[in-house]
Amino acid sequence: MPLKLPKPPIPDALNPRPKRPGDPTQGAKPVDIAKETGISAADWVDERLALTQPARWVMFRKIPRGTNWFYTLGSATMFAFLSQAVTGVFLAMYYRPDVAGGAYESIRHINDDVFLGQFVHGMHKWGSTVMVILICLHMARTFFFGAYKYPRELNWVIGVVLLILTFTMSFTGYLLPFDQRSYWATVVGVNINGTGPLVGPFLNDFLYGGPDFNATTLSRFYAIHMLLLPGVIAALIGAHLWLVMKHGTTAPPWLKPREHENGHAESEYAAVNGGNGRNGGNGSTNGGHS
Amino acid sequence: MAETPPEKKSKYTTDRRIPGAFEGETVTRRRVIGGSVQLFGATATAAFLLPSLGFAVAPLFQKHEPQWEKVGALADFPDDNYVPRVMTLNADIGEVGKTTVYLRRRNTEYDKEPADQYNQVVAISTRCMHLGCPVRFVRASARFICPCHGGVYGFDGMVDGGPPVRPLDRFYTEIRGADVYVGPRFSVNSELERFSPRYPGEELDGIGQYLYPSRPTARKLPGA
Numbered sequence: 359m360p361l362k363l364p365k366p367p368i369p370d371a372l373n374p375r376p377k378r379p380g381d382p383t384q385g386a387k388p389v390d391i392a393k394e395t396g397i398s399a400a401d402w403v404d405e406r407l408a409l410t411q412p413a414r415w416v417m418f419r420k421i422p423r424g425t426n427w428f429y430t431l432g433s434a435t436m437f438a439f440l441s442q443a444v445t446g447v448f449l450a451m452y453y454r455p456d457v458a459g460g461a462y463e464s465i466r467h468i469n470d471d472v473f474l475g476q477f478v479h480g481m482h483k484w485g486s487t488v489m490v491i492l493i494c495l496h497m498a499r500t501f502f503f504g505a506y507k508y509p510r511e512l513n514w515v516i517g518v519v520l521l522i523l524t525f526t527m528s529f530t531g532y533l534l535p536f537d538q539r540s541y542w543a544t545v546v547g548v549n550i551n552g553t554g555p556l557v558g559p560f561l562n563d564f565l566y567g568g569p570d571f572n573a574t575t576l577s578r579f580y581a582i583h584m585l586l587l588p589g590v591i592a593a594l595i596g597a598h599l600w601l602v603m604k605h606g607t608t609a610p611p612w613l614k615p616r617e618h619e620n621g622h623a624e625s626e627y628a629a630v631n632g633g634n635g636r637n638g639g640n641g642s643t644n645g646g647h648s
Numbered sequence: 649m650a651e652t653p654p655e656k657k658s659k660y661t662t663d664r665r666i667p668g669a670f671e672g673e674t675v676t677r678r679r680v681i682g683g684s685v686q687l688f689g690a691t692a693t694a695a696f697l698l699p700s701l702g703f704a705v706a707p708l709f710q711k712h713e714p715q716w717e718k719v720g721a722l723a724d725f726p727d728d729n730y731v732p733r734v735m736t737l738n739a740d741i742g743e744v745g746k747t748t749v750y751l752r753r754r755n756t757e758y759d760k761e762p763a764d765q766y767n768q769v770v771a772i773s774t775r776c777m778h779l780g781c782p783v784r785f786v787r788a789s790a791r792f793i794c795p796c797h798g799g800v801y802g803f804d805g806m807v808d809g810g811p812p813v814r815p816l817d818r819f820y821t822e823i824r825g826a827d828v829y830v831g832p833r834f835s836v837n838s839e840l841e842r843f844s845p846r847y848p849g850e851e852l853d854g855i856g857q858y859l860y861p862s863r864p865t866a867r868k869l870p871g872a
Contacts, residue, residue, distance in 0.1 A: 457741040457742065457744055458741050458742035458744070459742055542781060542782075542796075545781070546780060546781065546796065548780075548847075549780040549847055550779060550849065552848070552849055552850060552860075553850060555859040555860065558847070558860065559847055559850065559860055559861065559863050560863065563708045564705060567707040568707045568710065569712060569863065569865035570738070570866075571741075571744060571745075572738050572745075573738070573740045573741045574707070
């Protein structure tokens with residue numbers, strides 16, 4: 359079956375006109391041949407991956423009326439994460455987690471010597487703040503729009519875990535430049551952690567990798583920051599998005615159910631894909647049924 | 649939802665007419681094979697997971713031998729004022745492994761706790777007991793003052809004000825000949841009783857010493 363994607367939203371005049379049947383030039387031009395080849399190559403791949411349906415399910419979803427710019431905060435947070443991931447990979451090519459001066463020196467080298475080094479480092483540094491701000495705004499949007507309610511509670515829980523992991527990323531990343539501010543902020547942060555009763559002192563030993571700040575502390579923080587947490591965060595973002603697609607997005611809370619011509623109230627979630635929207639509220643509209 | 653409960657299957661494979669069943673056999677081969685595959689998988693996972701976890705948590709149980717460092721002659725230290733000395737807590741990590749210690753000779757006017765071989769010289773740690781910032785001894789007010797959150801300690805390291813939860817940590821000291829040696833750190837409660845080292849922010853009065861237990865990595869000197 360040939361691929362059939364929805365038409366791009368451009369004016370009709372810009373769309374290529376289909377060839378008339380019987381036109382001798384049909385299929386003969388090199389551009390047509392190239393197009394045919396491309397389509398059959400894509401078909402060959404899709405026949406084996408069968409990704410068209412899932413891709414459509416992901417991309418062409420129905421969304422409720424009243425969807426607005428506030429709904430982009432989650433994607434914005436994800437793009438902030440992607441930016442952190444990409445800049446982080448390239449910073450890791452220069453960074454050296456060496457406590458005895460090497461870490462500070464490698465950051466100095468990135469900032470002062472490497473082409474665009476200060477820019478990429480700055481993107482990573484300020485981007486982390488941007489990500490924290492965006493994730494908090496996204497959480498506030500979800501809360502004030504009531505988008506955490508049934509059946510989306512589990513997605514709220516995943517989101518809270520992502521929030522905590524983002525803070526953990528900020529905390530572990532703060533040590534890496536290894537200047538005075540990094541060092542003392544980490545000492546203070548770890549000691550706050552240590553005031554937890556019973557387990558606090560042992561968590562501190564785990565974070566430090568010993569009874570006090572030592573040679574492995576920085577590499578521990580580095581490994582947690584660049585290996586452990588990004589993987590967990592990426593996996594949880596995947597689960598988060600999958601649940602968003604499965605449940606659909608919610609309508610804004612100020613939206614009233616729309617009256618149909620026959621007097622029946624339309625559920626405000628009627629437009630939500632997949633039939634998982636909350637329909638329980640249908641009967642609550644001041645006796646519209648008669 | 650069946651109206652009647654499903655017919656109970658016999659536990660014997662022979663009764664269930666499974667080909668090749670043995671007399672008295674109750675476990676099907678499918679279950680044996682399935683169980684073994686899961687067991688192999690669990691073994692393989694444990695084989696890489698347990699050593700890795702052990703590797704990660706091993707520092708929690710590592711014992712550290714007490715280090716003693718010579719900081720000067722006994723005559724260098726007065727008994728009514730502190731002298732700062734930089735000592736090395738961890739030799740592998742350059743500047744980060746060093747700390748300032750304030751030292752003075754024992755003075756019975758201030759030091760009421762019983763004397764023994766470890767406190768003829770009083771060595772006060774500069775680690776603030778609020779959250780671990782470095783305190784500084786201010787001669788004019790005879791107090792230790794923390795730059796971070798306003799912790800203030802008296803001349804003997806007892807809390808005078810601010811958020812710290814216990815007096816400043818101390819170090820064991822020993823006089824060997826004419827020289828002063830500084831050993832490992834210990835923590836004190838508000839009676840200046842010695843405890844094994846605790847992290848800053850952890851109380852030692854009342855039930856504090858049980859809420860924040862001593863760790864295998866950092867113990868008191870035996871007999872101290």
